[in-house]
Amino acid sequence: MDSTVATGRALDAAEELFYRQGVQTVGMDDIRAVSGVSLKRLYQLFPAKERLVEAYLERRDVRWRERLAEHVEQHEDPERRVVAVFDQLGEWFGEPGFNGCAWINSYGELGATSEPVARQVRLHKAAFKEYVANLVARAGLPADLGEHVFLLAEGAMVSAAITGSTAPAAHAAEATRLLIAAHRR
Amino acid sequence: MDSTVATGRALDAAEELFYRQGVQTVGMDDIRAVSGVSLKRLYQLFPAKERLVEAYLERRDVRWRERLAEHVEQHEDPERRVVAVFDQLGEWFGEPGFNGCAWINSYGELGATSEPVARQVRLHKAAFKEYVANLVARAGLPADLGEHVFLLAEGAMVSAAITGSTAPAAHAAEATRLLIAAHRR
DNA sequence: CGCAGCAGAGAACGCTCGTTCTCCCGCCGA
DNA sequence: TCGGCGGGAGAACGAGCGTTCTCTGCTGCG
Numbered sequence: 001m002d003s004t005v006a007t008g009r010a011l012d013a014a015e016e017l018f019y020r021q022g023v024q025t026v027g028m029d030d031i032r033a034v035s036g037v038s039l040k041r042l043y044q045l046f047p048a049k050e051r052l053v054e055a056y057l058e059r060r061d062v063r064w065r066e067r068l069a070e071h072v073e074q075h076e077d078p079e080r081r082v083v084a085v086f087d088q089l090g091e092w093f094g095e096p097g098f099n100g101c102a103w104i105n106s107y108g109e110l111g112a113t114s115e116p117v118a119r120q121v122r123l124h125k126a127a128f129k130e131y132v133a134n135l136v137a138r139a140g141l142p143a144d145l146g147e148h149v150f151l152l153a154e155g156a157m158v159s160a161a162i163t164g165s166t167a168p169a170a171h172a173a174e175a176t177r178l179l180i181a182a183h184r185r
Numbered sequence: 186m187d188s189t190v191a192t193g194r195a196l197d198a199a200e201e202l203f204y205r206q207g208v209q210t211v212g213m214d215d216i217r218a219v220s221g222v223s224l225k226r227l228y229q230l231f232p233a234k235e236r237l238v239e240a241y242l243e244r245r246d247v248r249w250r251e252r253l254a255e256h257v258e259q260h261e262d263p264e265r266r267v268v269a270v271f272d273q274l275g276e277w278f279g280e281p282g283f284n285g286c287a288w289i290n291s292y293g294e295l296g297a298t299s300e301p302v303a304r305q306v307r308l309h310k311a312a313f314k315e316y317v318a319n320l321v322a323r324a325g326l327p328a329d330l331g332e333h334v335f336l337l338a339e340g341a342m343v344s345a346a347i348t349g350s351t352a353p354a355a356h357a358a359e360a361t362r363l364l365i366a367a368h369r370r
Numbered sequence: 371c372g373c374a375g376c377a378g379a380g381a382a383c384g385c386t387c388g389t390t391c392t393c394c395c396g397c398c399g400a
Numbered sequence: 401t402c403g404g405c406g407g408g409a410g411a412a413c414g415a416g417c418g419t420t421c422t423c424t425g426c427t428g429c430g
Contacts, residue, residue: 001407022297024209027387038408039389049388099297104343108293111347112207112284125347148360151353154343155336158289162296162310168336175333175364182367186377212417223378224419234418 001037007045009035014056019102023053023109050114053106057120060102065127078139079180082149083173085132089153090169093160100161104154128153141183149176186222192230194220199241204287208238208294235299238291242305245287250312263324264365267334268358270317274338275354278345285346289339313338326368334361 001009013035017026028049032039046052071088075081092098099105103121110117132153133146152175156168186194198220202211213234217224231237256273260266277283284290288306295302317338318331337360341353 020297022294024294025298028389029387039410040391040407043389100293104289104347105293105296107347108285108290109207109209111290112205113210121347125344144356144359147353147356148337148363151337151340151344151357151360152333153340155338155340158339158343159310159336162289162292162306168332171329171332172336174329175336175360178333178367179360179363182363213419214417224380225378225421228419 003045006035006037006041010037010042010045010052011056011059013037014052015060018053018056018106019060020097020099023106028052050116053110053114054116054120057103057106057117057124061120061124061127064102064124065131068131072135078135079141082132082135082139082141082145082180083176085135085149085153086156086169086173086176089156089160089172090166093156093166093169098160101154101157104158105161125154139180141180145179145183148179152176188230191220191222191226195222195227195230195237196241196244198222199237200245203238203241204245204290205282205284208291213237235301238295238299239301239305242288242291242302242309246305246309246312249287249309250316253313253316257320263320264326267317267320267324267326267330267365268361270320270334270338271341271354271358271361274341274345274357275351278341278351278354283345286339286342289343290346310339324365326365330364330368333364337361 010031013031017030017034028039028042031037031052032042035042037045042052046055068085068088071091072081072084075084103124106117107121111121129146129150132150133143136143136146136149152172156172159168160166195216198216202215202219213224213227216222216237217227220227222230227237231240253270253273256276257266257269260269288309291302292306296306314331314335317335318328321328321331321334337357341357344353345351
């Protein structure tokens, strides 16, 4: 098996298991079993479990933000794009296997003990926040609104995870519409 | 040592250690060392670590909401009370040792593996949400605003934890003021 | 003063898990 | 065909930890 293929399978298994069950309850042997990549190979590719966690968060970050951007860019109207963030979140919340925000969960689990993991979380949230800020700026709306939309999105993710409902996405979208309307006056 | 005293010391130690370092990295022996309560006694009072975690979350829930209510009730104006939630959050965020929302962190760490812990988290968030909903209702504002304020609060907690800044409280407060103004028209 | 019983200290047990090591098979070049 | 070598399977090692057990000393009561 090619080295890049092995890396891909390892990351696939890591993502499936870490996201669903949390990092600490998944052992390297579980990763081996699901990925079919031997322990020896795993440790050649990722010298420690922590590195595998980092790589998992990093790859997921890229994919997650790409997927969001694809959704948002289906809309032309700049203001509509801001609200579209929550359409995408709502769709995500409703998917089977949705288990909250991988980065918030990882931060709760490892933020206090693993600086590399905490760093990945900060990077991801900073990138997401900046993306929202850009959407808001292109709609000609004030920068503060970017902060507000970002907080609504974070709150929606947490609330959807804990309650298992998709409703927070709709509520956050509604709040965003009201805030946009308020700024328009 | 009286049994109630021992319970109190155990919970004090649990709160200090679990909140700062997370649940999984703290051993029962650490609880013993900090509390001065012997392992034998600990297991008489809490037959398993999971029960201690539950009790920690439960006691913290009562205290956390009491403290919030005390702050909020210093204000007379019902609309001001809604915004005062974020004054209190901002103060909390700035305290040394602030490490995010204990329930969100615990959910990320144990939500997938421990149903009792997940239940405590749901109970706490439901209680907080209802408290906010009451504040909003007494201010004569529509129920949807309660949802919006709740999501802003959750987002602020998460964002403050990850960035280490108190700014999210001020941003959430500002968003809340805008939403209230929008509803007044 | 003597004894029963409780409580604490801490060793012990069993399990999990991250990480490494050993053994063996199959492939590839000479 | 033969030798070595890369890689896989899985045992092994060592640490951590939840939980229980043992021993010892103290206390309170007769």
